[in-house]
Amino acid sequence: MLNIRKLTKSVGGRTLFADADFTVNYAERVALVGPNGAGKSTLFNVILAEDLADSGTIERDEWTTLGFLPQEGEALGEETVIEIATGKAGVIIEIEETLQGLEKKGTVDCPEYYQAQAKYDALMDAGLEAKAKKMLRGLGYEADDFDRPAKEMSGGWVMRAHLARLLAMEPDLLMLDEPTNHLDLDSLLWVQRYLQAYPGAILLISHDRSFMDDLIQTVYDIEEKSLVHYTGNYSSFEKQKEKRFEQRRAAWKNQQKEIEKHQEFIDRFRSVASKAAQAQSRQRQLEKMEKLERPRPIRKVFKIKFPQPSRSGQRVISLQGVDMAYGEHRIYQNLDVDIERGDRVALVGPNGAGKSTLLKIFAGAIEFQRGERDLGHNCRIGYFSQHRAATLEPGATVLEEVVKSAKDLTEDECRGVLGSFLFRKEDVFKKTEVLSGGEKSRLNLVKFLVDPPNLLLMDEPTTHLDLMSSEALIVALANYGGSLVFISHDVHFIRKLATTVWHINRGELIKYAGDYDYYLEKSGGISDARAAITSG
DSSP states (O other): OOEEEEEEEETTTTEEEEEEEEEEEOOOOOEESSSTTTHHHHHHHHHHTSSSSSSSEEOOTTOOEEEEOSSSOOOOOOOOOHHHHHTTTHHHHHHHHHHHHHHTOOOOOOOOHHHHHHHHHTTTTTTHHHHHHHHHHTTTTTTGGGGSGGSSHHHHHHHHHHHHHHHHHSSEEEEEEEEEOOOOHHHHHHHHHHTOOOEEEEEESSSSSSHHHHHEEEEEEEEEEEEEEESHHHHHHHHHHHHHHHHHHHHHHHHHHHHHHHHHHHHHHHTTTTTHHHHHHHHHHHHHHHOOOOOOOOOOEEEOOOOOOOOSSSEEEEEEEEEEEEEEEEEEEEEEEEHHHHHHHESOTTTSSHHHHHHHHHHSSSSSSSEEEEEOOOEEEEEEESSSSOOOTTSSSSSHHHHOOOTSHHHHHHHHHHTTTTOOGGGGGBBBGGGHHHHHHHHHHHHHHHHSSSSEEEEEETTOOOOHHHHHHHHHHHHHOOOOEESSSSSSHHHHHOEEEEEEEEEHHHHHHHHHHHHHHHHHHHHHHHHHHHOO
């Protein structure tokens, strides 16, 4: 279906790929992995012909249709949700013009014409709208939303409409760049189950380990300018990568010993007449030997014993009879909940159900209309939100901000923690005022970890983290001695940390006194997702 051979590509003077090979077969599920900045999105752009390779060949079967979901997208005009989901928003006219232009030139026997005709036929399919609506419902839309102008909605909901479009059109090769970023857990589970039965091939970039484990069959790892092929899901890839590294390191060490042995003989006997010929022979052997490069160590989670918070009372915080509404939109009525010392609560439910609102109520960040919020003895709250501006000193560096907060860590330990959260080498000397939103979010997260409160409220803490940084956060929170309430759509993160799950929807809060798998079993989450896939 897709073959890339001897690909070389440089960006800004840095070589991302050198003679790299890559293949996607029909109906194959492939993940492209590698650290941030390794070239994953660049490779996507090359495949999409939005960027050119320096050298190499890219071959795609001429009948293969391709669909791409970028990380971000906005509604640009007056198109409705259903117009985006059917692919008709501004597209039909463009395709007709393309077809007419090619027909006038007499170039109808070419891949461009075939692809345009196939896309036009798919868009005009009478069953497309019904299928698009099915996808929209699975992704969390209500029927009342279908005819709403998309520009009234957030970027996340617009991206869901674009995902619905791709799923409805079923291209032969579906390219997805971080498709779970804008999904709540309910819609993520639905998409995951749907893609397991998807008839075409899937090429995926994702930081969601659980999503990849349940879906992926093949992994290509960007390593030292090459694309290394592994068979299996993400967890299998990690084990194979570790084994490959050990084999390569052993081979390199053995070769180094052989080189040293030869060199020692050469140095010892090159001036000895009876041994000079042998020394020259060994010198030629060394010159002809294909030298192995020392393999780079695999990046591992930086393990450090973070400071522990002060001990709170048994009851950390409670809400009694709380009513909360935004104007006429009621979120909670007469809500009673308690957090006790050591609780690790995951808040789940559809977007807009009130999860973030509950965290803000706990944090004291918003006012409610009725009821009481009581803090327990010695309760110290830390509220982490990806949308909340971090309290950072504008003139300070990243490292200075962390050292100032970390009373019990050395500067080297602070640098190690920052490295685990993607602040590497010279990044630690950046001034806080020049940081991006994602960098500020990560820095704020590190500051929580090095000086932790005893009640930690976290809203999507893994959003700006890669897989290894997410693991570092899991390790830190697994050893955290306080109470934790969090929202996340990362199933692996929830499975590792939650001991209790609260499901929130339409003002109703249901508690499940067990981990995420217990919640799925008792709530019927898996069966509901399967039913949604097969229902009209």
